[in-house]
Amino acid sequence: MWPDRRILDLFGIELPIVLAPMAGASGAELAIAVGEAGGLGSLPCAMLSPDQIRNEIGVIRQRTARPLNLNFFAHKSPPADPDREAGWKKRLQPYYAEYGIDPATIPSGPGRNPFDEAACAIVEEHRPEIVSFHFGLPEEALLDRVRRTGAKIIASATTVAEARWLESAGCDVIIAQGAEAGGHRGIFLEEDVATQPGTFALVPQVVDAVSVPVIAAGGIADARGLAAAFMFGASAVQIGTAYLKCPESLITPIHRAALSQARDDRTVLTNVFTGRPARGLMNRFVRETGPISADAPAFPLPTSAAGPLRKAAEAAGSSDFSPLWAGQAAPLAKPMPAAELTRGLAREAQALLSKAAGA
Amino acid sequence: MWPDRRILDLFGIELPIVLAPMAGASGAELAIAVGEAGGLGSLPCAMLSPDQIRNEIGVIRQRTARPLNLNFFAHKSPPADPDREAGWKKRLQPYYAEYGIDPATIPSGPGRNPFDEAACAIVEEHRPEIVSFHFGLPEEALLDRVRRTGAKIIASATTVAEARWLESAGCDVIIAQGAEAGGHRGIFLEEDVATQPGTFALVPQVVDAVSVPVIAAGGIADARGLAAAFMFGASAVQIGTAYLKCPESLITPIHRAALSQARDDRTVLTNVFTGRPARGLMNRFVRETGPISADAPAFPLPTSAAGPLRKAAEAAGSSDFSPLWAGQAAPLAKPMPAAELTRGLAREAQALLSKAAGA
Numbered sequence: 254m255w256p257d258r259r260i261l262d263l264f265g266i267e268l269p270i271v272l273a274p275m276a277g278a279s280g281a282e283l284a285i286a287v288g289e290a291g292g293l294g295s296l297p298c299a300m301l302s303p304d305q306i307r308n309e310i311g312v313i314r315q316r317t318a319r320p321l322n323l324n325f326f327a328h329k330s331p332p333a334d335p336d337r338e339a340g341w342k343k344r345l346q347p348y349y350a351e352y353g354i355d356p357a358t359i360p361s362g363p364g365r366n367p368f369d370e371a372a373c374a375i376v377e378e379h380r381p382e383i384v385s386f387h388f389g390l391p392e393e394a395l396l397d398r399v400r401r402t403g404a405k406i407i408a409s410a411t412t413v414a415e416a417r418w419l420e421s422a423g424c425d426v427i428i429a430q431g432a433e434a435g436g437h438r439g440i441f442l443e444e445d446v447a448t449q450p451g452t453f454a455l456v457p458q459v460v461d462a463v464s465v466p467v468i469a470a471g472g473i474a475d476a477r478g479l480a481a482a483f484m485f486g487a488s489a490v491q492i493g494t495a496y497l498k499c500p501e502s503l504i505t506p507i508h509r510a511a512l513s514q515a516r517d518d519r520t521v522l523t524n525v526f527t528g529r530p531a532r533g534l535m536n537r538f539v540r541e542t543g544p545i546s547a548d549a550p551a552f553p554l555p556t557s558a559a560g561p562l563r564k565a566a567e568a569a570g571s572s573d574f575s576p577l578w579a580g581q582a583a584p585l586a587k588p589m590p591a592a593e594l595t596r597g598l599a600r601e602a603q604a605l606l607s608k609a610a611g612a
Numbered sequence: 613m614w615p616d617r618r619i620l621d622l623f624g625i626e627l628p629i630v631l632a633p634m635a636g637a638s639g640a641e642l643a644i645a646v647g648e649a650g651g652l653g654s655l656p657c658a659m660l661s662p663d664q665i666r667n668e669i670g671v672i673r674q675r676t677a678r679p680l681n682l683n684f685f686a687h688k689s690p691p692a693d694p695d696r697e698a699g700w701k702k703r704l705q706p707y708y709a710e711y712g713i714d715p716a717t718i719p720s721g722p723g724r725n726p727f728d729e730a731a732c733a734i735v736e737e738h739r740p741e742i743v744s745f746h747f748g749l750p751e752e753a754l755l756d757r758v759r760r761t762g763a764k765i766i767a768s769a770t771t772v773a774e775a776r777w778l779e780s781a782g783c784d785v786i787i788a789q790g791a792e793a794g795g796h797r798g799i800f801l802e803e804d805v806a807t808q809p810g811t812f813a814l815v816p817q818v819v820d821a822v823s824v825p826v827i828a829a830g831g832i833a834d835a836r837g838l839a840a841a842f843m844f845g846a847s848a849v850q851i852g853t854a855y856l857k858c859p860e861s862l863i864t865p866i867h868r869a870a871l872s873q874a875r876d877d878r879t880v881l882t883n884v885f886t887g888r889p890a891r892g893l894m895n896r897f898v899r900e901t902g903p904i905s906a907d908a909p910a911f912p913l914p915t916s917a918a919g920p921l922r923k924a925a926e927a928a929g930s931s932d933f934s935p936l937w938a939g940q941a942a943p944l945a946k947p948m949p950a951a952e953l954t955r956g957l958a959r960e961a962q963a964l965l966s967k968a969a970g971a
Contacts, residue, residue: 256968370942383790408949411877411955412876412877413875413876413877413943414875416876417890431810431812432791432810433809433810433813443877447880447881447903448877448878448879448880448894449877450792450812450831450876450877450940451790451791451792451810451811451812451830451831451940452809452811452812453790453792453811453812453830453831453832453837453840453938453940453941454792454811454812454830454831454833454876454939454941454944455876455940457834457837457941457944458876458941458943458944461944471810471812471813472809472810472812472813473812474813475816477816477843477844477845478812478816478844480843480968481812481840481841481843481844482840483845483968484836484839484840484965484968485836485837485840486836486963515811516771516772516773517771517772517779517813517814518770518771518772518773518802518807518808518809519807519809520807521806522806535807540824544806580811580813581809581810581812581813581814582816582817584814585813585816585817585820605843606843606968606969607967607969608614608615608969609839609842609965609966609968610617610965610966610968610969
């Protein structure tokens with residue numbers, strides 16, 4: 254049925270489609286729907302407390318017996334940098350003034366949790382079939398504990414060098430995340446986003462460089478991308494933005510409205526929301542302070558500075574300060590329930606592959 | 613034999629492979645080899661005088677009866693801007709000093725010719741089967757004259773908006789040039805390269821947006837990319853960087869050596885060589901003055917300022933100041949004669965497509 258069954262057999266799933274874990278935008282409902290449809294459901298844990306993670310896993314395990322992917326960020330928490338944070342707040346002062354926000358009331362501190370002791374204990378307790386990491390991998394002792402649970406370990410590479418690094422570190426599967434992808438780049442070996450390869454160039458080079466199966470990600474939002482990924486030698490695809498449009502996603506009505514107007518040429522990589530480059534739709538905040546600003550504090554410190562602006566602007570019905578994460582293929586996806594999207598992608602991709610030989 | 617025959621029938625060629633016209637890097641030999649192998653041979657005219665164009669066409673027509681694509685730039689020549697040119701030379705002063713170059717001896721003036729009366733007369737005289745344009749299209753009166761010769765007219769789009777614009781202007785075929793592509797971006801409706809979509813996202817969206825056949829370009833350097841392009845609904849591919857590695861290309865030994873060391877994550881879009889964004893391998897000049905500099909004069913004025921530095925550095929065996937044009941898929945291509953490359957790409961892509969269908 255599929256040109257490559259390695260991921261299907263390794264994960265125990267029916268369809269070569271992985272739901273991209275999208276912190277803050279996807280939870281149990283999307284994971285359940287995609288899993289039940291035959292793909293791999295993923296739960297992003299980076300913005301959840303340990304209790305929230307346990308609750309979400311509980312809901313998922315109660316409603317589906319399909320394999321589950323728990324996703325974590327693997328960044329190092331940066332040292333506090335009060336000067337830089339203060340400088341960034343000063344840079345944003347005109348916006349605070351515009352919305353009547355007192356910067357002194359804004360709490361500082363991180364807004365995204367790296368994989369740590371508490372997260373590892375959850376993995377050991379709940380034994381997800383797959384554990385995926387973004388921004389590299391956690392320290393070896395923690396990774397070993399994950400491995401000992403029997404979980405398959407996967408992580409994102411944005412370059413061939415990162416793919417090789419992840420394979421050496423023992424990843425069972427590598428996600429080749431092309432520059433088209435929405436949300437945070439998994440980039441971890443360097444910082445320059447100007448040299449990041451697109452999916453068309455990255456996937457075949459990663460396939461050539463590693464011996465583990467490769468999941469293609471970035472710019473895939475319909476069946477054509479899924480079929481094309483197999484031509485490059487990928488064993489599955491990871492899809493994010495298309496699932497954001499599903500009713501099961503947790504995005505705000507403002508984000509949903511912006512996605513419905515998305516264009517191929519109106520997304521950009523920006524670090525002004527979180528300190529790490531992530532792709533989203535261009536808006537006022539990104540245009541005026543970025544898209545890439547050398548003044549933004551290290552990930553994830555800037556999240557607290559932008560938060561009140563987003564809240565105030567959204568209360569006024571504006572998307573000017575919202576992180577409108579989206580990949581470059583956003584316009585290709587139609588809003589529909591996630592199970593229907595998953596099955597439709599698979600069915601249409603198989604039809605394309607069958608037709609491939611032509612007349 | 614192929615899933616889509618529209619381009620094959622329209623151009624009268626056997627294989628869905630267009631040799632990318634690469635000004636300064638490809639000439640009659642590559643065009644002849646690719647054309648004779650069954651693809652579409654292209655002659656880039658932007659850096660040739662009218663006499664040189666006539667000579668090259670003469671050589672090609674003498675040695676092959678296959679269809680020929682003449683390629684031209686369609687930019688507007690910028691007004692002279694002595695202040696900005698002087699500022700740019702001042703910016704480069706430390707490099708001139710390093711190489712003992714007297715900036716006063718550097719001639720100014722354009723280094724790339726736009727399609728004009730003289731070029732149009734050549735088209736009318738030699739009647740190439742296909743005429744392609746980069747940077748938009750020439751003024752309507754000239755375009756009408758080209759159309760009246762019976763030539764099929766094709767042009768590059770880097771966004772869906774550009775594709776729609778080109779279709780409205782009467783293009784017979786549109787090249788969807790993803791961000792992975794080496795050399796100059798065809799971008800003409802705007803200037804921001806940060807929002808340029810990758811091939812994976814661009815091609816299906818262009819296919820959906822226009823009714824004319826689409827040629828996929830950018831990141832395609834082996835048979836996998838050719839097979840994948842058909843999955844997206846493209847009718848052919850345009851390939852550049854892979855042909856640079858052929859013995860028939862006109863690149864310097866320094867460029868050839870750099871290409872053999874290319875990596876997926878070591879190219880960047882830069883405007884410091886010509887004033888327009890073009891993708892090439894990172895080197896000292898690009899790193900230190902760009903990659904995108906707001907100080908660079910308008911295309912093609914900076915070419916004269918960088919020229920003497922390139923010449924001096926290359927004489928010393930250094931690639932520090934050379935424009936090392938390359939796409940992100942450069943590592944996928946192996947050096948071999950162009951006819952062999954063309955036939956191999958087609959044969960292997962057909963095998964991939966057949967295998968996909970049979971699975």
